[in-house]
Amino acid sequence: MQLNIDQVLTENKKFKTNHSDNFDFLSKQLENKGKNVNNILKKIADFQVAIPSWALGAGGTRFGRFGFFGEPASLEQKIEDVGILHALTKTAGAVSLHIPWDIPQDYNAIKELAKANGLVFDAVNSNTFQDQKNAKESYRFGSLSNLNSSVRDQAIQHNIDVIKIGNKLGSKSLTVWLADGANFAGQRNFQSSLIHTEDSLKSIYSELPEDWKMFIEYKPYEPNFYSTVIQDWGTSFMLANACGEKAYTLVDLGHHLPNTNIEQIVSTLMLKGKLGGFHFNDSKYGDDDSTVGSVKPYALFLIFNELVYGMANNSQNPDLAWMIDASHNIKDPLEDLLQSLEAIQEAYAKALLIDQEELKAAQERNDVTLCQEILQDAYRTDVRPLLAQARVLSGGAIDPLNSYRSLKVRESLIKQRGVNSIASGL
Ligand code: PSV
Ligand code: MN
Ligand code: MN
Numbered sequence: 001m002q003l004n005i006d007q008v009l010t011e012n013k014k015f016k017t018n019h020s021d022n023f024d025f026l027s028k029q030l031e032n033k034g035k036n037v038n039n040i041l042k043k044i045a046d047f048q049v050a051i052p053s054w055a056l057g058a059g060g061t062r063f064g065r066f067g068f069f070g071e072p073a074s075l076e077q078k079i080e081d082v083g084i085l086h087a088l089t090k091t092a093g094a095v096s097l098h099i100p101w102d103i104p105q106d107y108n109a110i111k112e113l114a115k116a117n118g119l120v121f122d123a124v125n126s127n128t129f130q131d132q133k134n135a136k137e138s139y140r141f142g143s144l145s146n147l148n149s150s151v152r153d154q155a156i157q158h159n160i161d162v163i164k165i166g167n168k169l170g171s172k173s174l175t176v177w178l179a180d181g182a183n184f185a186g187q188r189n190f191q192s193s194l195i196h197t198e199d200s201l202k203s204i205y206s207e208l209p210e211d212w213k214m215f216i217e218y219k220p221y222e223p224n225f226y227s228t229v230i231q232d233w234g235t236s237f238m239l240a241n242a243c244g245e246k247a248y249t250l251v252d253l254g255h256h257l258p259n260t261n262i263e264q265i266v267s268t269l270m271l272k273g274k275l276g277g278f279h280f281n282d283s284k285y286g287d288d289d290s291t292v293g294s295v296k297p298y299a300l301f302l303i304f305n306e307l308v309y310g311m312a313n314n315s316q317n318p319d320l321a322w323m324i325d326a327s328h329n330i331k332d333p334l335e336d337l338l339q340s341l342e343a344i345q346e347a348y349a350k351a352l353l354i355d356q357e358e359l360k361a362a363q364e365r366n367d368v369t370l371c372q373e374i375l376q377d378a379y380r381t382d383v384r385p386l387l388a389q390a391r392v393l394s395g396g397a398i399d400p401l402n403s404y405r406s407l408k409v410r411e412s413l414i415k416q417r418g419v420n421s422i423a424s425g426l
Pocket of ligand 1: 125217288
């Protein structure tokens with residue numbers, strides 16, 4: 001199923017007057033404050049976030065999985081789903097595949113389909129956290145960090161195969177997330193785990209094409225509940241440095257212990273030119289699957305403040321790879337992704353409103369109150385008319401979620417795919 005522009009434009013008629021009133025009011029306010037609204041709109045429109053193939057079906061927990069209806073059962077259907085998100089929002093112009101879940105049968109056909117939906121292929125993700133059918137070795141006790149060199153070799157080869165698959169699709173990066181670690185104290189020697197991981201990552205890195213990047217994700221716990229080999233940004237940063245200049249740290253918002261100052265991590269990594277990618281989600285305790293911005297929107301805004309500062313001031317850091325990384329158990333996944341995309345754009349737009357010069361001057365005068373006011377003034381601005389206007393200018397929907405429902409997208413997907421189709425994923 002593909003949404004066409006006429007359906008979106010017809011939908012927009014319903015919201016047009018209200019939207020114009022809201023946008024005119026806000027742009028006047030912003031221009032009175034000296035903001036260049038057109039520049040902001042362009043930045044919002046240019047901000048594209050990749051959708052991971054595994055977010056399109058209902059996720060699950062170790063206690064169970066409640067399937068959602070009309071889930072995409074093939075790579076083709078996953079691409080169509082991302083196409084629907086992009087047609088509505090114009091901000092989801094990329095898809096991120098997970099191998100071996102998403103191995104294309106016909107590369108040309110898949111590339112054509114992506115192109116027809118306005119999508120490119122973002123980072124490819126390897127999977128050494130599950131044993132694959134007919135695999136010779138098991139990852140039960142780790143993959144790249146395993147004590148047994150045959151297991152490590154299998155995991156290294158898998159990552160190299162993933163690079164080759166991504167290369168045929170036009171991807172330019174590999175994301176490595178390792179589940180490796182220990183469930184019990186004393187189970188593994190920390191140092192040998194780290195040494196093996198570093199050596200394995202270097203072997204993968206040596207096979208990276210010249211114009212590719214490798215992103216190294218970190219996570220403090222889960223599925224291992226005592227220790228994870230790449231547990232924090234420091235470990236990831238160290239490994240990225242050991243591999244070389246094409247290796248970077250990837251920050252996944254849900255991969256931090258409660259109350260971690262993520263904005264400071266972002267800032268440090270950008271200063272060192274080593275922040276490569278970003279996975280958006282939200283979390284209340286230690287989860288990594290809540291809708292972006294649904295629990296700690298102010299924290300997300302503070303993170304975006306550092307990202308915006310870094311993008312303007314840290315030319316040593318490359319362009320970032322943005323992706324949503326969340327998979328839900330009970331919501332319509334496409335509705336959840338629409339909400340997440342809106343929350344990301346909202347935090348970004350608010351951060352763009354911060355007057356960085358004024359903030360710097362207030363910091364230099366140690367005017368603590370004013371520093372806080374500058375941030376909060378930007379945060380308290382309702383920027384949603386800006387997001388809607390950026391979408392209108394790009395041919396998207398004024399109100400994506402509303403139109404998704406009134407165009408009965410899920411109902412059509414169920415009709416086509418059936419109630420019980422199941423997507424592969426986390
Ligand atoms: C597991 O925590 C995880 O959510 C990581 O964040 C990866 O990016 C993702 O799965 C896909 O492997
Ligand atoms: Mn992630
Ligand atoms: Mn995660």
